[in-house]
Amino acid sequence: MQTKRVVVTGIGCLTPLGNNLEDYWNGLVNGVSGADMITQFDASKFRTKFACEVKNFDPTEYMDRKDARKIDRFTQLAIAASDQALNDAGLNKDNIDPDRMGVVLGSGIGGLITFQHEVMEFGKGDGTPRYSPFFIPKMILDIAPGHVSMRHNLRGPNYSTVSACASSTHAIINALDLLRLGKADIMVTGGSEAVISEAGIGGFNAMKAMSERNDDPKTASRPYDKDRDGFVMGEAGAIIILETLEHALARGAKIYCEVAGGAATADAYHITAPHPEGLGAQNVMIKALEDAGMTSEEIDYINTHGTSTPLGDIAEVKAIVNVFGDHAYNLNISATKSMTGHCLGAAGAIEAVAAIQSVVHDIVPPTINHFTDDDDLDPKLNFTFNKAQKRVVNAALSNTFGFGGHNAAIIVKKYIA
Known part of the structure; x- marks a missing residue:
């Protein structure tokens, strides 16, 4: 079947490194850590006391105070990033067909902060149910794309995807x-997550999934380092505007790059651990290349899932070597979670933005916090340790994997008319 070409025409993001695209990208290129002690609640009794928070975010810059109180933080981030992306793309109610423009956003957990607050408030009482009428509408995952569609009168496809950390990919x-199938002309897509709370930190601590390096949070996220001890929790909202090439050209839109393809697979192995040989990760990269009509030799950079967990990092690298063979040694590989932390359901979106920017600027952001080589990882691979590297990036691949064995990968490449 003949399918349409799709390009990126707008980007918006709020991240632990900055609350707009320019600040986020500068933070990545300069190897800045977004980790610090938690400010959103008193974490003094928790095993992990730090996270990568979105800093200095004021939702009233995007909505009035009354509306902000009715919306969970994950939706606030999605709205803010969407406003940025639509503005960046030069789109407004006067130059769109609302029936041909939709919203698909991902989140792994959604309104956990709202859920926690309402249940804890109930627990303080005498058992009489006194819940906010906004409890459910604030909490549910699909409310983020719902709010974005209502805010901008977008009447095309509208829903959420939920696949843990692969959600926004x-x-x-x-x-x-x-877009490829002609169901819309423009899509607002990406994702958001905001679960830095007692329930979020406590729950992941109970799984022993997070770093507990409280004495040095800035260096706690250490993908591919021998002494990595788990991921650092992050939060973010990131939105990209996807548009059919013909529609973008017709309106004279700025084009960042082309989205060449993507794919999804399952490990079918374990609820939290990756397949030890990375078979699901291997299959998703192969299928993404097939979907893009590209060979492995055409990829220059891989933004890895790279969470800084002992098992996950090794499994993904095994998959890369199996898929790319000798070309693996020509690739740049980096894990930007070393700077942003793991933003769960928003990870795929902010890492897609990193991949897009690498293609636009021909710069590969680094994997920071590398101190000691891991003997289980091939030292001849270029993990872009500690410092960004300039190189031509014609095409970049971004991996995201989620609890439950969900794998997703996308490929972006330079736009050529």
Whole structure:
């Protein structure tokens, strides 16, 4: 079947490194850590006391105070990033067909902060149910794309994707396919997550999934380092505007790059651990290349899932070597979670933005916090340790994997007319 080409025409993001695209990218290129002690609640009794928070975010810059109180933080981030992206793309109610423009956003957990607050408030009482009428509408995952569509009168496809840490990459793939098949002309896509709370930190601590390096949070996220001890929790909202090439050209839009393809697979192995040989990760990269009509030799950079967990990092690298063979040694590989932390359902979106910017600027952001080589990782691979590297990036691949064995990968490449 003949499918349409799809390009990126707008970007918006709020991240632990900055609350707009320029600040986020500068933070990545300069190897800045977004980790610090938690400010959103008193974490003094928790095993992990730090995280990568979005700093200095004021939702009233995007909505009035009354509306902000009715919306969970994860939705606030999605709205803010969407406003940025639509503005960046030069889109407004006067130059769009609302029936041909949709919203697909991903989140792994959604309104956990709202859920925690309402349940804890109930627990303080005498058992009489006194819940906010906004409890459910604030909490549910689909409310973020719902709010974005209502805010901008976008009446095309509208829903959420949920696949743990792969959620927003799945959202981007879904949006890509809707455009390819002619179901829409423009899609607002990406994702958001905001679960830095007692429940979020406590829950992941109980799984022993997070770093407990409280004496040095800035260096706690150490993908591919021998002494890595788990991921650092992050939060973010990141939105990209995808548009059919013909529609973008017709309106004279700025084009960042082309989205070449994407794919999804399952490990079918374990609820939290990756397949030890990275078979699901291997398959998703192969299928993404097939979907893009590209060979492995055409990829220059891989933004890895690279969470800084002992098992996950090794499994993904095994998969890369199996897929790319000798070309693996020509690639730049980096894990930007070393700077942003792991933003869960928003990880795929902010890492897609990093991949897009690498293609636009021909710079590979680093994997920071590398101190000691891991003997289980091939030292001849270029992990872009500690310092960004300039190189031509014609095409970049971004991996995201989620609890439950969900794998998703997308490929972006330079736009050539």
